[in-house]
Every structure is written in structure tokens, then in C-alpha cells.
Amino acid sequence: MQIEQTALSGVLVITPLRHRDERGFFAESWNRRSLEAAGLALPEFVQDNHSLSRQAGTLRGLHYQAPPHAQGKLVRCGRGCLYDVAVDARRGSPDFGRWIGVELSEENGRQLWIPPGFLHGFVTRAPDTEIVYKCTAHYDRDSDGGVHWNSLGIDWGVTDPILSGKDRDAPAFADWTTPFTSESDA
Ligand SMILES: Cc1cn([C@H]2C[C@H](O)[C@@H](COP(=O)(O)OP(=O)(O)O[C@H]3O[C@H](C)C(=O)[C@H](O)[C@H]3O)O2)c(=O)[nH]c1=O
Numbered sequence: 001m002q003i004e005q006t007a008l009s010g011v012l013v014i015t016p017l018r019h020r021d022e023r024g025f026f027a028e029s030w031n032r033r034s035l036e037a038a039g040l041a042l043p044e045f046v047q048d049n050h051s052l053s054r055q056a057g058t059l060r061g062l063h064y065q066a067p068p069h070a071q072g073k074l075v076r077c078g079r080g081c082l083y084d085v086a087v088d089a090r091r092g093s094p095d096f097g098r099w100i101g102v103e104l105s106e107e108n109g110r111q112l113w114i115p116p117g118f119l120h121g122f123v124t125r126a127p128d129t130e131i132v133y134k135c136t137a138h139y140d141r142d143s144d145g146g147v148h149w150n151s152l153g154i155d156w157g158v159t160d161p162i163l164s165g166k167d168r169d170a171p172a173f174a175d176w177t178t179p180f181t182s183e184s185d186a
Pocket residue numbers: 049051060061063064073120121122138139164
């Protein structure tokens with residue numbers, strides 16, 4: 001397994017080892033003991049999510065859950081290809097408002113660890129793309145929120161994505177008050 005830092009402190013790319021043979025491959029997509037042996041102790045996960053987006057150019061984001069329901073997410077692409085984006089939303093952070101994007105695909109097997117306190121979104125780069133991700137807090141509809149995808153200068157590679165009504169109407173980052181007041185509050 002490989003663990004790589006990104007330009008955002010705390011956001012990591014984790015790539016499990018794939019054991020390949022003539023049938024295909026086998027990989028341990030999640031193994032707490034292996035990560036801890038590599039010096040990475042992630043919080044406990046309590047919920048797994050799975051969504052399918054039928055068309056390329058589908059954008060879901062930028063989403064968060066406010067404290068005390070803030071979610072850390074370990075994201076991977078089970079089928080297809082997507083561009084996954086994390087934005088630091090912690091007002092106390094030197095990276096506040098900064099973003100990174102990573103291509104996750106069934107081919108590259110990469111995973112993105114996004115700690116609580118970050119906005120999360122992705123845009124699909126292939127039809128019938130499936131995302132699966134582990135969350136450190138349960139879904140809480142009342143603390144679920146969003147920021148407009150096109151209000152942070154993120155280069156999504158699309159100009160007219162397929163969006164939910166919620167995402168189309170989300171507030172711009174500049175007009176939004178983050179609920180994450182410091183790293184400890186995330
Ligand atoms: C997130 C969630 C949603 N739902 C229900 C609520 C709606 O009836 C339906 C679709 O929800 P939504 O439109 O919020 O789904 P996405 O647009 O994929 O939202 C997700 O996309 C971004 C990328 C994320 O990181 C979040 O996990 C989440 O915000 O599933 C649940 O029952 N449980 C859940 O955990």
C-alpha cells in the first residue's frame with residue numbers, strides 16, 4: 001500500500017496493493033492494521049456510501065455536514081472514473097479555501113482520505129461511474145450543507161455539469177459562513 005501527501009495538509013492519497021493474476025486482481029481496499037503499521041491512524045468509520053452517476057459530467061458537491069456531525073471520508077471509485085475534490089473549510093487553517101483534485105478510477109485504485117472540516121465533491125469522467133466511500137459520522141440531514149461548485153476557481157474540466165437542484169442553488173463560497181471555526185471543531 002502507498003500513502004502520499006497532497007498539497008492540502010491532512011488530505012492523503014492511499015493506494016492499496018493489487019495482487020494480480022490471470023483472473024484479474026485482489027486488493028484489501030480497507031485494512032486498519034496495515035494503515036496503522038504505516039503510521040496512519042484514521043478515525044473509526046461508521047457508514048459506507050455508494051452512488052452511481054449514469055452520465056459523464058455529473059457533478060455532486062461541494063458538500064459537508066456541520067459539526068458535531070462533520071464527516072471524514074475515505075473515497076474510491078468502484079467503476080468508471082471521476083475527479084475528486086477536497087476544499088479546506090476550516091477558518092483556522094492556513095489552507096482555508098484552498099482545494100486539491102485527484103483522479104480516482106477503477107483502473108488506478110486510488111483512494112482519497114478527506115478529514116472532517118473539508119468540503120467534498122466530484123465530477124464523473126465516464127458514464128456509469130460508481131463512487132464508494134467510508135464516513136466517520138452518520139448521515140444527518142439537518143446538518144447537511146453545500147457550497148456552489150463554481151465559486152472557488154476549481155478546474156473541474158466541465159463547464160455545464162449535470163447537477164441536483166440543491167447543488168445548482170448552493171451559496172457561493174464567498175457568501176457562505178463556514179461552521180468549521182478551527183481544526184479542533186472539525
Ligand atoms: C448523503 C446521504 C444521502 N441520503 C439520501 C438523501 C437523498 O434522498 C438521497 C440523495 O442525497 P444527495 O442528493 O445529498 O446525494 P449526493 O448529491 O450524492 O450527496 C453526497 O455527495 C457528496 C459528494 C458527499 O460527499 C456526500 O456524502 C453527499 O452530500 O440520498 C442518505 O440517505 N444518506 C446519506 O448519507
